Amino acid sequence: MLAAILFDLDGTIVNTDPIHFQAWQKMLLSYDIQIDEIFYKARISGRLNPEIVKDILPQLSVAEGQKFADEKEALFRELAPNLQALSGFAELIAWTQTHQLKRALVTNAPRQNAKFMLEVLGITEAFDTIVLADDCIAGKPDPEPYQVALKELGITAEQAIALEDSPSGIRAAVGAGIRTIGIASTHEPQVLQHLGTLMAIADFTDLKLWTFLNSLIEADLSV
Numbered sequence: 001m002l003a004a005i006l007f008d009l010d011g012t013i014v015n016t017d018p019i020h021f022q023a024w025q026k027m028l029l030s031y032d033i034q035i036d037e038i039f040y041k042a043r044i045s046g047r048l049n050p051e052i053v054k055d056i057l058p059q060l061s062v063a064e065g066q067k068f069a070d071e072k073e074a075l076f077r078e079l080a081p082n083l084q085a086l087s088g089f090a091e092l093i094a095w096t097q098t099h100q101l102k103r104a105l106v107t108n109a110p111r112q113n114a115k116f117m118l119e120v121l122g123i124t125e126a127f128d129t130i131v132l133a134d135d136c137i138a139g140k141p142d143p144e145p146y147q148v149a150l151k152e153l154g155i156t157a158e159q160a161i162a163l164e165d166s167p168s169g170i171r172a173a174v175g176a177g178i179r180t181i182g183i184a185s186t187h188e189p190q191v192l193q194h195l196g197t198l199m200a201i202a203d204f205t206d207l208k209l210w211t212f213l214n215s216l217i218e219a220d221l222s223v
Helices: 017-029 037-043 049-056 062-079 089-098 109-122 144-153 169-176 189-194 205-223
Strands: 004-007 101-108 131-132 162-163 181-185 199-200
Touching: 004 144, 004 199, 037 049, 037 131, 049 062, 049 181, 062 109, 101 109, 101 144, 109 131, 144 162, 144 169, 144 189, 162 169, 169 181, 169 189, 181 189, 189 199, 199 205
Parallel strands: 004 101, 004 162, 101 131, 162 181, 181 199
Antiparallel strands: none
């Protein structure tokens, strides 16, 4: 039986990638590094800040890398006061409430960013549990954050659906054994499907999503 929907945050609930790209672009210019969207998708999107900094700015010490990442995230928050959830998100939350499904947020976003985005979007109380990479031994693409969410919700992977936009997030959810739907806000649909998603959709208004979710509910009711 379907018992819960597990949501990623950046790129899934809200398309923050254009703002993150702008922030990374501006920050890296101070090191004479110019990036384009191809570079961003390949080397930055969906990854944890310590990994990104170590990869792109290996000359920085751990402390210097943390300071750089903190400044980048502060710039992101400065640039993002008017975030809007993807189309259909409010309807999906209402649907989960109607069918008494649990909801979890599973994100690699730094704690301050996650808190900021939830407040701006007005969805601080929308989730039964919130799992941050900061609270796990390993973040996405490791499956641990999703495994922690399943444990906190008291359900099995077979009882959940995950919604993810990035390759690292999809690898984490699929690695945890969860049926995963790709949100093609930051990557091409075929890229997401190649990683093992059930389908790739543009946003939460896609008829394929609703047909699939309602078929699960109908199947559960017929048991």
